[in-house]
Amino acid sequence: MLVAGELAGQIRRRERSAREVVTEALDRVAGGDAAIRAFVRVCADAALAEAEALDRRIAAGEDPGPLAGVPVALKDNLCTKGLETTCGSRILEGWRPPYDATVVERLRSAGAITIGKANMDEFAMGSSTENSAAGPTRNPHDLSRVPGGSSGGSAAAVAAGFVPVALGSDTGGSIRQPAALCGVVGVKPTYGLVSRYGLVAFASSLDQIGPLTASVGDAALVLEVIGGHDPADSTSIDAPVPRLSDAVEAGVEGLRVGVCLELIDGVARDVEARVREAAEALSGAGAKVEDVSIPELRYGLSAYYLIAPAEASSNLARYDGVRYGLRVDAPDAAAMNKATRTAGFGAEVKRRIMLGTYALSAGYYDAYYAQAQRARTLVTRAFDRAYAQVDVLLGATSPTTAFPLGAKVDDPLAMYLSDVCTIPSNLAGHPAMSVPFGTGDDGLPVGVQVLAPALGEKELFRVGGVLESLAPPIALPALGALGSVERT
Amino acid sequence: MTPAAHDSGAWEWVVGLEVHCELQTATKLFCGCRNRFGDEPNTNICPVCLGLPGSLPVLNRQAVELAMRIGAALHCSVRPSIFHRKNYFYPDMPKDYQISQYDEPINVGGFLELPDGSRVGIVRAHLEEDTGKTTHVGGGGRVGSSEYSLVDYNRAGVPLVEIVSEPDIRSAEQARLYVSELRGILVATGASDGRMEEGSMRVDANISVRRVGSEQFGTRCEIKNLNSLRSLGRALEYEARRQIELLEAGETVVQETRHWDEEANRTTAMRSKEEAFDYRYFPEPDLVPLDPDPAWQRAVAASLGPMPADRRARILEVLGGTEASAQRDQVGVVVNQALDDLVLTAVDHGAPGSLALARAANEAAANPEAARRLDPKAFAQLILFEASGKLSSTQSKEVLGELLVRGGGDPEAIARAKGFEALAADALAAVIDEVIKANPAEWDSYLGGNDKVAGALIGKVMAATKGQADGKVVAAELRRLRSSS
Ligand SMILES: [Zn+2]
Numbered sequence: 011m012l013v014a015g016e017l018a019g020q021i022r023r024r025e026r027s028a029r030e031v032v033t034e035a036l037d038r039v040a041g042g043d044a045a046i047r048a049f050v051r052v053c054a055d056a057a058l059a060e061a062e063a064l065d066r067r068i069a070a071g072e073d074p075g076p077l078a079g080v081p082v083a084l085k086d087n088l089c090t091k092g093l094e095t096t097c098g099s100r101i102l103e104g105w106r107p108p109y110d111a112t113v114v115e116r117l118r119s120a121g122a123i124t125i126g127k128a129n130m131d132e133f134a135m136g137s138s139t140e141n142s143a144a145g146p147t148r149n150p151h152d153l154s155r156v157p158g159g160s161s162g163g164s165a166a167a168v169a170a171g172f173v174p175v176a177l178g179s180d181t182g183g184s185i186r187q188p189a190a191l192c193g194v195v196g197v198k199p200t201y202g203l204v205s206r207y208g209l210v211a212f213a214s215s216l217d218q219i220g221p222l223t224a225s226v227g228d229a230a231l232v233l234e235v236i237g238g239h240d241p242a243d244s245t246s247i248d249a250p251v252p253r254l255s256d257a258v259e260a261g262v263e264g265l266r267v268g269v270c271l272e273l274i275d276g277v278a279r280d281v282e283a284r285v286r287e288a289a290e291a292l293s294g295a296g297a298k299v300e301d302v303s304i305p306e307l308r309y310g311l312s313a314y315y316l317i318a319p320a321e322a323s324s325n326l327a328r329y330d331g332v333r334y335g336l337r338v339d340a341p342d343a344a345a346m347n348k349a350t351r352t353a354g355f356g357a358e359v360k361r362r363i364m365l366g367t368y369a370l371s372a373g374y375y376d377a378y379y380a381q382a383q384r385a386r387t388l389v390t391r392a393f394d395r396a397y398a399q400v401d402v403l404l405g406a407t408s409p410t411t412a413f414p415l416g417a418k419v420d421d422p423l424a425m426y427l428s429d430v431c432t433i434p435s436n437l438a439g440h441p442a443m444s445v446p447f448g449t450g451d452d453g454l455p456v457g458v459q460v461l462a463p464a465l466g467e468k469e470l471f472r473v474g475g476v477l478e479s480l481a482p483p484i485a486l487p488a489l490g491a492l493g494s495v496e497r498t
Numbered sequence: 499m500t501p502a503a504h505d506s507g508a509w510e511w512v513v514g515l516e517v518h519c520e521l522q523t524a525t526k527l528f529c530g531c532r533n534r535f536g537d538e539p540n541t542n543i544c545p546v547c548l549g550l551p552g553s554l555p556v557l558n559r560q561a562v563e564l565a566m567r568i569g570a571a572l573h574c575s576v577r578p579s580i581f582h583r584k585n586y587f588y589p590d591m592p593k594d595y596q597i598s599q600y601d602e603p604i605n606v607g608g609f610l611e612l613p614d615g616s617r618v619g620i621v622r623a624h625l626e627e628d629t630g631k632t633t634h635v636g637g638g639g640r641v642g643s644s645e646y647s648l649v650d651y652n653r654a655g656v657p658l659v660e661i662v663s664e665p666d667i668r669s670a671e672q673a674r675l676y677v678s679e680l681r682g683i684l685v686a687t688g689a690s691d692g693r694m695e696e697g698s699m700r701v702d703a704n705i706s707v708r709r710v711g712s713e714q715f716g717t718r719c720e721i722k723n724l725n726s727l728r729s730l731g732r733a734l735e736y737e738a739r740r741q742i743e744l745l746e747a748g749e750t751v752v753q754e755t756r757h758w759d760e761e762a763n764r765t766t767a768m769r770s771k772e773e774a775f776d777y778r779y780f781p782e783p784d785l786v787p788l789d790p791d792p793a794w795q796r797a798v799a800a801s802l803g804p805m806p807a808d809r810r811a812r813i814l815e816v817l818g819g820t821e822a823s824a825q826r827d828q829v830g831v832v833v834n835q836a837l838d839d840l841v842l843t844a845v846d847h848g849a850p851g852s853l854a855l856a857r858a859a860n861e862a863a864a865n866p867e868a869a870r871r872l873d874p875k876a877f878a879q880l881i882l883f884e885a886s887g888k889l890s891s892t893q894s895k896e897v898l899g900e901l902l903v904r905g906g907g908d909p910e911a912i913a914r915a916k917g918f919e920a921l922a923a924d925a926l927a928a929v930i931d932e933v934i935k936a937n938p939a940e941w942d943s944y945l946g947g948n949d950k951v952a953g954a955l956i957g958k959v960m961a962a963t964k965g966q967a968d969g970k971v972v973a974a975e976l977r978r979l980r981s982s983s
Contacts, residue, residue, distance in 0.1 A: 210552045243556075324585050
């Protein structure tokens with residue numbers, strides 16, 4: 011599989027040109043994405059122009075940075091100047107942001123080249139990438155299955171080998187769960203480590219941007235590039251990003267690892283078995299492994315489904331047809347708002363706006379929103395107690411391997427349960443990583459989740475590096491066959 | 499008992515005011531766009547104040563400082579505070595929520611002492627962002643019948659401080675006094691230009707009535723669209739009368755928001771309590787808590803200049819402590835128009851204070867911008883001329899008017915040019931005397947009845963006065979001298 015760090019090294023040493031690398035990536039997308047539909051938009055001309063400019067800079071003796079010439083996919087909720095950004099929604103059809111997200115600027119100044127925008131559940135609400143106005147994305151390992159979501163396009167683009175690096179966003183598991191289902195590495199950083207400026211908001215207090223990559227080392231490299239303080243985001247942490255690339259090779263000797271019982275209870279047997287095997291592998295590598303119980307984590311899902319919709323109901327109010335995106339005309343402004351929102355939003359988005367509006371309403375605020383915030387505090391404190399005992403926690407990322415398309419679309423609660431293991435880290439603002447570790451009984455990838463306390467990225471990458479080196483191999487998707495699959 | 503008190507019997511007004519004040523910051527509350535009134539529509543805008551997807555607010559330090567200055571001037575305490583989102587749909591609100599402080603505002607618990615000695619409590623003075631401005635085109639400019647609406651987002655995100663009073667106000671006069679005093683304070687802190695007519699200060703009033711002696715509040719109404727001190731007073735008078743009439747007829751007051759219709763001179767219902775918006779306030783997750791460090795708070799409080807009350811006290815002090823109510827009003831005008839220096843300098847030069855005060859509060863204050871540019875020494879000299887009888891009061895006012903129009907000048911020269919005075923006559927007589935002595939032949943000829951030489955004599959006087967003298971006055975003086983010789 012492609013590794014971004016090596017690729018950038020070859021380009022910086024002029025062993026390969028960026029143009030050649032980007033052309034190959036575009037060819038792979040052209041050949042395989044009709045079946046997978048990881049991308050909602052490919053910007054071939056702009057990417058090639060950027061690659062050529064980069065090659066000229068290298069020829070002139072400049073060093074374009076650690077991601078020189080690396081093709082990347084961006085989740086379509088990251089603002090790209092002049093390039094349509096629609097968040098998988100009809101309501102933003104045709105909207106071209108007049109500015110780049112901070113992470114997009116940082117990727118570019120490190121030499122990375124954006125080749126397209128990746129599909130997603132509408133406004134990042136979903137766990138299967140089926141809630142997209144552009145239609146569903148398919149799992150490269152089995153085209154009848156979902157890639158997970160909401161960053162399903164990003165995960166599928168990496169899993170299919172289109173690009174070595176993609177960015178996603180994670181509000182309740184939207185990077186880690188698709189990473190697990192597609193057999194790639196996905197990291198949700200500590201809240202505030204990566205600037206949210208230019209990330210179209212779903213739930214502001216939970217959203218974080220992070221990498222989906224083919225290797226743990228690449229995830230470290232990308233996080234070093236996109237992380238760090240940004241004055242444009244008031245919630246951005248004012249501290250330098252640690253050297254994560256070194257941590258990947260540092261091993262786990264003496265590290266205290268807790269297998270979190272609540273994060274394997276109730277998950278599929280084969281998934282639980284892979285988590286246990288991962289724990290054994292870490293133990294074999296010198297970590298001290300023990301079981302840990304954090305009963306409060308069970309409040310996470312309910313708290314999340316009040317807080318996230320509440321914030322979303324406010325964040326999504328601006329799509330009113332007045333300034334940009336879709337407008338459905340009507341006799342007056344209020345009727346125009348209503349007609350626009352009725353036509354522009356999908357069912358899941360509407361459901362969450364209503365849930366959130368209700369949770370914030372006069373007379374219900376204390377019982378719902380305020381109570382959910384208390385539960386959130388409870389979860390955070392419970393984590394704090396656990397982290398007095400262990401350095402990192404281990405659990406499942408997703409309760410199951412990739413499920414068939416359509417299996418949960420009519421059962422929102424079943425779909426919401428996909429995030430039960432990932433949500434607690436968002437509530438606490440903690441970092442977590444999903445690392446591929448073998449397959450389930452169905453032969454599909456299983457992700458093991460590593461959790462750490464706030465700013466515990468170094469420990470996360472130490473564990474991730476070891477797990478990656480000891481993981482049973484996963485069969486790569488057969489790319490050659492993809493082109494022949496019928497487009498649906 | 500005054501007739502008015504008798505008419506309204508035992509009713510008492512209970513009024514609280516909410517004053518929105520636009521802060522004079524260089525940039526907006528959450529972005530770097532210029533905060534400037536009157537620019538071409540939609541030129542001071544960016545992704546943040548347009549609420550574009552993905553944009554995030556960053557709090558303006560200068561706005562926090564000005565809010566703290568206002569708080570300090572109103573004797574409030576600064577508290578750790580947070581921002582909330584106030585959710586409602588409106589086309590001129592780019593995010594369809596307003597970022598505002600709600601139950602944890604920056605300034606709490608102060609008071610404002612009015613010139614009449616009464617004190618109005620201040621509940622809070624909090625920070626929030628302004629909205630854009632909508633213009634309805636066609637259909638008489640009303641939202642319902644207009645063909646389309648235009649929105650200007652230059653004002654969207656402009657910082658506001660909302661100052662909420664306790665319901666301590668009992669009359670229209672006290673309400674006007676409160677707003678006027680508050681305006682003076684806002685200007686003195688440097689936070690605001692205090693211009694109600696340009697909308698940089700906007701007032702909403704909450705009013706209820708109750709029987710004198712009752713401790714319980716009546717049902718209140720909120721009145722919006724009060725754009726001047728005059729409409730504030732008239733709206734309160736109307737609304738109190740309406741509520742009293744309802745109650746005396748055995749009916750009840752409905753809690754609602756009412757709109758002041760300036761032309762019809764009445765308030766009309768906008769929406770009742772049942773129809774009131776549910777704003778679904780919740781803490782703004784895109785901003786962090788605001789907790790200004792104590793050293794900053796102390797520095798801000800220490801940097802406050804004298805407030806209007808201090809300046810009034812100073813003027814009354816140099817006037818000799820006269821407490822006449824007419825004079826207090828004049829002092830108020832002088833302080834509100836920032837003409838303190840005219841009065842203080844005149845007194846310093848030995849002019850009588852009451853005269854300086856009267857000219858400053860009446861003639862100078864009629865053209866306040868010009869008056870603020872006037873050299874206080876010139877003003878002092880003018881007052882001295884008037885006080886010594888060299889200029890009549892009518893002449894003095896005319897010279898002052900000329901000084902204001904010209905934006906300065908020498909009062910003596912202006913008075914001479916106008917041929918005024920005593921003063922002018924004295925000075926002119928001396929010049930004419932010199933001209934006669936220097937031109938004995940012409941003078942003899944003139945005395946002999948030759949009027950033709952008068953022109954030459956006048957011309958020499960004009961030359962000697964560099965054109966300042968009035969030709970007709972000189973001619974009259976020559977005739978007077980001939981007839982008396
Ligand atoms: Zn702006």
